[in-house]
Amino acid sequence: MDDPARLPPATSAPVLEVRGAVxxxxxxxxxxxxxxxxxxxxxxRLDTTTAVTDGIRRFDGFLMRDLLDLVGAQGTTVTARAFNDYAIDIAIEEFDRFDVVVAYEMDGKALVPSDKGPLWIVYPRDQHTELRDIRYDYRWVWQLRWLEIE
Structure with a gap:
């Protein structure tokens, strides 16, 4: 019988690890x-501009809140960390307020490590004026590799 507290194991190279209060x-x-x-x-899917690309881009991935639900996140803060050790704390409630996407594709092409991939946290900045503030731009973690829930 499957254990509901266990996720199935990864069967290929891991791209994201979630630790902490899960x-x-x-x-x-x-x-x-x-x-x-x-x-x-x-x-x-999210169509939006970014602070680091030109024009409107189409991002495909999954909602951060769906991932947090899947792992049973029980905290108030998500620390998102990239391959280069860039890290930022994000209030978990933002993922309920906004449709924040963890993208693995941009404009129909897989994100690769040499260009912001394989995962990039993307905010719906064109849909919410408040998200165009530079403080939110720092939360767009590209080359995302780890999440720590506290």
């Missing part, structure tokens, strides 16, 4: 995801 794990107290597992989450 109730569903699959590896030593963490939820580790390969790209196939992330692509199994409900798909989300």
């Amino acid at each position: 109730s569903r794990t699959n590896a030593d107290g963490a939820a580790v995801f390969d790209m196939e597992m992330l692509k199994a989450l409900p798909r989300a």
Whole structure:
């Protein structure tokens, strides 16, 4: 019988690890995801401008809140950390207020590590005037690799 507190194991190279106050794990107290597992989450699409690209771009991925629900996140803060150790704390309630996407594609092409991939946190800045503030631009973590829930 499957354990509802356990996620299935990653079967290929891990691309995201979620640690901290989570109730569903699959590896030593963490939820580790390969790209196939992330692509199994409900798909989300967002068309928006960014502070680092030209024009409106189309992002495909999943909603951060869907990932947090899947791992049973029980905290108030998400620390998002990139491959280069850039890290920022984000209030978990933002993911309920806004449709924040964790993108794995931009304009129909997979995000790659040499260009912001494989995962990029993307805010719906064109849909909410308040998200055009530079303080939110710092939350657009590209080359996302780890999330810590507190």
